[in-house]
Amino acid sequence: MNSIVTFLKKMKSDPVLIAAWILAVISAFFVHPDKNYIGYIDFRSLGILWGLMVIVQGLKENSVFEQVAAGLLKRVKSPWQLSLVLIFLCFISSMFITNDVALITFVPFAIMILKGCKKEKLMIPVIVLQTIAANLGSMLTPIGNPQNLYLFGLTGMPITTFLMTMLPYTLAAAVLLGAATFFLPEKKGVLSTNKDVLSTEKAGSTKQIVIYCVLFVIALLTVLRLIPWFVTALIILAVVLIMDQKIIGRADYILLLTFIGFFIFTGNMARIDAVSEFLKSVVEGHEFAVSVIASQFISNVPATLMLSGFTSNYTALLTGVNVGGLGTLIASMASLISYKAYTLEYKENQGKYLAVFTLMNVAFLAVLVALYMVLN
Numbered sequence: 001m002n003s004i005v006t007f008l009k010k011m012k013s014d015p016v017l018i019a020a021w022i023l024a025v026i027s028a029f030f031v032h033p034d035k036n037y038i039g040y041i042d043f044r045s046l047g048i049l050w051g052l053m054v055i056v057q058g059l060k061e062n063s064v065f066e067q068v069a070a071g072l073l074k075r076v077k078s079p080w081q082l083s084l085v086l087i088f089l090c091f092i093s094s095m096f097i098t099n100d101v102a103l104i105t106f107v108p109f110a111i112m113i114l115k116g117c118k119k120e121k122l123m124i125p126v127i128v129l130q131t132i133a134a135n136l137g138s139m140l141t142p143i144g145n146p147q148n149l150y151l152f153g154l155t156g157m158p159i160t161t162f163l164m165t166m167l168p169y170t171l172a173a174a175v176l177l178g179a180a181t182f183f184l185p186e187k188k189g190v191l192s193t194n195k196d197v198l199s200t201e202k203a204g205s206t207k208q209i210v211i212y213c214v215l216f217v218i219a220l221l222t223v224l225r226l227i228p229w230f231v232t233a234l235i236i237l238a239v240v241l242i243m244d245q246k247i248i249g250r251a252d253y254i255l256l257l258t259f260i261g262f263f264i265f266t267g268n269m270a271r272i273d274a275v276s277e278f279l280k281s282v283v284e285g286h287e288f289a290v291s292v293i294a295s296q297f298i299s300n301v302p303a304t305l306m307l308s309g310f311t312s313n314y315t316a317l318l319t320g321v322n323v324g325g326l327g328t329l330i331a332s333m334a335s336l337i338s339y340k341a342y343t344l345e346y347k348e349n350q351g352k353y354l355a356v357f358t359l360m361n362v363a364f365l366a367v368l369v370a371l372y373m374v375l376n
Contacts, residue, residue, distance in 0.1 A: 007253070014254050016302060016333065020261030027268035040267030045153045046256055047229040051219050051236045052143055053251035056097045058212040058240065061247060062204025065093065065105045079119055080188065083126050084181050086110045090130040091137035091177060099138035099145050099325075100252075103337040106130060111345055121185045124342070124349065128357045129180055131338040132326065132364055136173035139322035140166050142223050145334075146255065147304035147321050152223070155314045159224060165315050169323065172371055176364055208243060215239060255301075262305035270309045279310040287316035288323075288372055292365075295324030299333045319372060326365035329357065 011017060059065065069089055076082045086106065094102040107127055114123050138144030142152035142162055152162055215236055222232040240247050269275050283290050287307070294303040300321040311317055325332035329339060339357070343350050 010254055011257070014258070016299065017254055017258045017261065019298075020258045020265065020302065024261045024264035024268075027265045031268040031271050036271075037264065037267065040263045041260055042150065042153060042263065044229045045150045046259060047233040048153070048219065048222055049146060049149055049259075050251055050256060051215075051222070051233050052098070052149075054236055054240055054247055055212055055215050055219060056101050057250040058208065058244065058247045059097075059216075060101065060105060061244070062209050062212070064204060064209055065097070066109060067204070069106060069109055073113065078188065079117075079122060079186055080181060080184065082113070082117065082119070083122055083129075083184055084178070086113070086126055087129045087133045087177055087181065091133035091174065094134040094138035095141045095144050098143070099134040099332065099334040100337060102134040102138070103131060103334055103341075107338045107341045111341065119186060123346070124353050124356050125180075125184050125360075127338050127342050128353070128360050129177060131335050131357070132360060133173075133177055135325040135332045135334060136170065136177075136322075136364070139173075139325075140170040143220070145301075145322075145325075145332075146259070147301050148318070149223070150259075150304060151308065151314060151318050151321075154308060156225075157314065161315075162318075165318060166322065168375060169319065169368055169371065172368060173364070176367060180360070211239065211243060258302070259305065262302055266306055266309045276310065283307055283310045284313070287311050287313045288320040288376075291317055291320030292324035292327075292369065295321055295331045296327045297330075299330050300325045301333065316376075323365065323368045323372065326361045326368065328361075329354065331361075 069085075072085050072089070073082065076085055086109075089106050090099075090102045093106070097105075107130055110126055110130060111123065114120060114126065135145075139148065140163065142148050142159070148162075152159075218227060218232055218235060221227045222229050237248070269279065291300075291303055291307055294307065298306075303324065304317070304321045307317060307321075308314070325334075329335050335357070339353065342353055346353075
């Protein structure tokens with residue numbers, strides 16, 4: 001009962017979910033509910049997304065990511081190396097466990113480590129760079145973030161096309177992140193690491209870790225269209241219910257409901273000729289610019305869902321919504337995870353965090369927009 005109450009409270013406090021369903025309800029007055037509504041919903045994307053959420057939560061429950069991070073950090077000897085590891089943990093891991101999970105896992109970990117090493121002057125720039133790293137690393141793969149998974153499934157593009165589309169921007173992001181670490185404060189000197197800080201609470205169950213890794217491989221094969229999505233969803237459901245049923249409740253059902261709300265809204269808009277033609281005229285030929293701008297105000301996942309029905313240039317849209325995750329604090333909703341984690345510990349520094357966040361994001365955004373213009 002308590003879990004239901006908590007879930008309802010989360011629903012009431014999520015502005016994107018509320019906006020999605022307000023738009024869906026309003027659109028229903030213009031296109032009355034009928035049998036076509038069911039066709040709006042991309043069950044394949046939702047099923048795969050749900051499965052990946054469950055698997056990653058299972059791995060997280062077994063402290064897999066913390067163990068990997070602790071192992072890497074035991075090898076660092078300087079504040080610069082520490083910063084580099086913390087940032088690139090987010091960059092690389094986000095390609096496989098999504099930007100949200102990378103930040104949920106490694107930002108609190110970074111706060112703990114930097115406090116333990118008495119390097120709090122590094123805190124804001126490192127956390128901001130971790131956030132940028134997660135948002136940009138995740139753009140390389142179809143499973144890196146929700147908008148990629150949706151567009152990969154919607155378009156049916158080959159995996160090679162997807163990877164080659166996003167590779168130049170990912171490589172540029174890696175170079176920019178590496179360069180940014182040279183401007184960090186107090187990056188030189190010997191790091192006096194408290195070894196107790198690097199210890200994790202539990203090692204996790206080896207058996208469960210192996211099973212979740214096998215499920216992850218099955219999910220990847222499903223993303224690559226080698227296994228039907230509903231078969232994978234049923235396998236994951238059955239295995240996790242037997243092994244550790246509480247993990248089923250830890251998927252982000254708010255995000256799934258948000259997707260459904262936007263599916264209904266965009267599906268209805270596409271059936272109103274005047275609106276559809278207007279939106280197509282705005283989006284077509286300007287997919288990158290429109291998606292970058294829209295992401296700044298409504299975040300990149302809703303922007304993807306809203307714009308995808310009004311263009312056939314999906315590579316430009318894919319690039320735009322990923323690059324558009326930079327900029328404002330809400331351009332990628334994952335950025336709020338870092339903001340909340342930091343301000344929970346340092347309420348007095350909210351303004352400073354936002355200033356550094358905005359400055360760094362705008363700088364990265366400007367470079368990647370310029371790269372797009374050069375390549376296109």
